[in-house]
Amino acid sequence: xxxxxxxxxxxxxxxxxxxxxxxxxxxxxxxxxxxxxxxxxxxxxxxxxxxxxxxxxxxxxxxxxxxxxxxxxxxxxxxxxxxxxxxxxxxxxxxxxxxxxxxxxxxxxxxxxxxxxxxxxxxxxxxxxxxxxxxxxxxxxxxxxxxxxxxxxxxxxxxxxxxxxxxx
Amino acid sequence: xxxxxxxxxxxxxxxxxxxxxxxxxxxxxxxxxxxxxxxxxxxxxxxxxxxxxxxxxxxxxxxxxxxxxxxxxxxxxxxxxxxxxxxxxxxxxxxxxxxxxxxxxxxxxxxxxxxxxxxxxxxxxxxxxxxxxxxxxxxxxxxxxxxxxxxxxxxxxxxxxxxxxxxxxxxxxxxxxxxxxxxxxxxxxxxxxxxxxxxxxxxxxxxxxxxxxxxxxxxxxxxxxxxxxxxxxxxxxxxxxxxxxxxxxxxxxxxxxxxxxxxxxxxxxxxxxxxxxxxxxxxxxxxxxxxxxxxxxxxxxxxxxxxxxxxxxxxxxxxxxxxxxxxxxxxxxxxxxxxxxxxxxxxxxxxxxxxxxxxxxxxxxxxxxxxxxxxxxxxxxxxxxxxxxxxxxxxxxxxxxxxxxxxxxxxxxxxxxxxxxxxxxxxxxxxxxxxxxxxxxxxxxxx
Numbered sequence: 321x322x323x324x325x326x327x328x329x330x331x332x333x334x335x336x337x338x339x340x341x342x343x344x345x346x347x348x349x350x351x352x353x354x355x356x357x358x359x360x361x362x363x364x365x366x367x368x369x370x371x372x373x374x375x376x377x378x379x380x381x382x383x384x385x386x387x388x389x390x391x392x393x394x395x396x397x398x399x400x401x402x403x404x405x406x407x408x409x410x411x412x413x414x415x416x417x418x419x420x421x422x423x424x425x426x427x428x429x430x431x432x433x434x435x436x437x438x439x440x441x442x443x444x445x446x447x448x449x450x451x452x453x454x455x456x457x458x459x460x461x462x463x464x465x466x467x468x469x470x471x472x473x474x475x476x477x478x479x480x481x482x483x484x485x486x487x488x
Numbered sequence: 489x490x491x492x493x494x495x496x497x498x499x500x501x502x503x504x505x506x507x508x509x510x511x512x513x514x515x516x517x518x519x520x521x522x523x524x525x526x527x528x529x530x531x532x533x534x535x536x537x538x539x540x541x542x543x544x545x546x547x548x549x550x551x552x553x554x555x556x557x558x559x560x561x562x563x564x565x566x567x568x569x570x571x572x573x574x575x576x577x578x579x580x581x582x583x584x585x586x587x588x589x590x591x592x593x594x595x596x597x598x599x600x601x602x603x604x605x606x607x608x609x610x611x612x613x614x615x616x617x618x619x620x621x622x623x624x625x626x627x628x629x630x631x632x633x634x635x636x637x638x639x640x641x642x643x644x645x646x647x648x649x650x651x652x653x654x655x656x657x658x659x660x661x662x663x664x665x666x667x668x669x670x671x672x673x674x675x676x677x678x679x680x681x682x683x684x685x686x687x688x689x690x691x692x693x694x695x696x697x698x699x700x701x702x703x704x705x706x707x708x709x710x711x712x713x714x715x716x717x718x719x720x721x722x723x724x725x726x727x728x729x730x731x732x733x734x735x736x737x738x739x740x741x742x743x744x745x746x747x748x749x750x751x752x753x754x755x756x757x758x759x760x761x762x763x764x765x766x767x768x769x770x771x772x773x774x775x776x777x778x779x780x781x782x783x784x785x786x787x788x789x790x791x792x793x794x795x796x797x798x799x800x801x802x803x804x805x806x807x808x809x810x811x812x813x814x815x816x817x818x819x820x821x822x823x824x825x826x827x828x829x830x831x832x833x834x835x836x837x838x839x840x841x842x843x844x845x846x847x848x849x850x851x852x853x854x855x856x857x858x859x860x861x862x863x864x865x866x867x868x869x870x871x872x873x874x875x876x877x878x879x880x881x882x883x884x885x886x887x888x889x890x891x892x893x894x895x896x897x898x899x900x901x902x903x904x905x906x907x908x909x910x911x912x913x914x915x916x917x918x919x920x921x922x923x924x925x926x927x928x929x930x931x932x933x934x935x
Contacts, residue, residue: 355692398634419646438689452691
């Protein structure tokens with residue numbers, strides 16, 4: 321049975337120190353909360369590359385395909401010659417293709433953000449502190465219930481100001 | 489050197505940033521109402537003029553042979569142009585890592601969204617039967633007809649709606665962490681519920697930041713070519729037409745530079761009163777204005793160069809219609825408008841070459857308003873003068889602005905400011921998270 325422990329800090333260097341110590345002790349399942357993005361924290365935790373780029377790429381390609389398909393197929397569906405141009409004239413359609421590439425690229429990126437960061441990987445509500453969006457940092461560790469004392473000791477020894485436990 | 493880092497008397501800390509930005513969302517003051525109520529009245533004026541026009545017919549709009557694209561299309565191009573600098577500041581300067589954008593980018597982005605909302609009204613206002621505007625949009629219909637994708641007007645529909653969608657999403661995503669900060673601070677229940685919904689459950693964990701910073705980068709990378717394309721497409725509405733004064737290949741870069749030029753001026757016009765009313769001098773610093781002024785100098789030079797190029801090309805083309813058009817612009821019935829444009833866009837910004845002017849708030853405010861006036865006339869000159877003076881002297885004519893057009897134009901400014909005033913009171917208009925990113929990180933061991 322696993323349980324979550326949350327340590328609240330005021331200083332980034334203490335957080336990074338705690339992350340290193342926790343990792344060395346074998347508690348790799350942790351989340352760090354911060355009011356702003358921070359590269360030092362990112363390096364300390366060493367996360368894999370975000371998969372959002374695939375959403376953007378797919379969205380862009382999807383948009384481009386839609387752009388070509390839409391313009392060409394609708395022109396063929398009701399063929400009418402305009403100012404002596406071919407029924408399917410690619411150069412003007414490129415404008416539509418371009419706009420739809422950007423549109424779908426952006427919408428898929430948005431979807432990727434929602435799926436990856438707001439639906440997956442969410443922290444339990446009980447282990448959140450409202451000061452994390454203000455000026456405090458936090459480390460949430462998920463560990464077997466028996467090891468809670470050890471985690472608490474590491475958090476305390478690295479200067480956590482407050483410690484909260486998951487009620488579950 | 490960024491003054492945010494210099495230690496002032498009351499240093500900016502993480503907690504102070506949150507507090508200062510959230511204080512802007514307090515109950516509206518009497519000053520705010522004093523601005524908001526007249527704004528609403530002018531929106532009402534614009535709306536009444538529009539109702540009058542719809543019920544009476546387009547004749548009240550001052551359209552008469554040979555000018556059938558007048559003030560409404562001028563307003564459309566003007567407002568799309570205003571929108572551009574918001575994306576420049578939020579996306580292009582983000583990619584260039586320009587620090588001076590941090591404190592103003594949210595305001596600029598809001599300006600983009602509201603300006604596109606305003607611009608989008610004008611093609612519809614300009615229609616004789618505005619309720620049929622949806623015919624511009626391709627959708628399956630009983631006649632099995634589709635729009636003509638070879639027409640620049642359809643490109644325009646795609647460019648402007650894409651721009652509105654992407655800039656709104658960019659605007660809202662950029663705000664998620666800040667709305668979460670507001671959510672965690674406010675106490676009253678209805679506000680808390682609204683901010684909770686808008687914050688998408690943001691908690692600020694390292695996973696969220698990882699995806700968020702990546703997504704933001706991609707958004708910036710997508711918005712950059714988009715913003716350059718939008719005004720290029722708008723310029724093709726003209727350049728694709730065989731009208732002397734329109735039919736030229738310099739239009740896309742010329743329009744984009746002009747758009748950024750006018751938009752930056754509008755950012756200055758808007759931020760100066762906000763900075764004063766909310767005492768944001770520690771955030772929106774003179775360095776911010778200095779940076780924007782330098783960009784204005786650059787774009788002013790490009791615009792000035794384009795004015796010159798137009799003349800040279802008209803002369804070099806050997807076409808009497810083309811050359812006649814440009815001589816008419818500078819010396820004909822609209823010469824006053826032409827020279828107002830040249831003075832406001834090319835002569836006035838020369839003052840910004842001096843550092844003292846760039847750091848003088850009052851001077852900047854006046855210059856920024858003059859630039860906006862100049863840029864409105866630039867659009868008017870391109871559109872109306874070209875149409876007034878086409879090929880056949882028998883078909884030449886002079887256009888007069890009607891009071892309905894003037895009312896709707898004034899109403900459009902009020903409409904834009906109305907959104908803006910609501911925005912500064914309901915959403916964090918300075919990016920809390922990005923300002924925190926520029927601050928020294930709190931460390932026990934010093935830094």
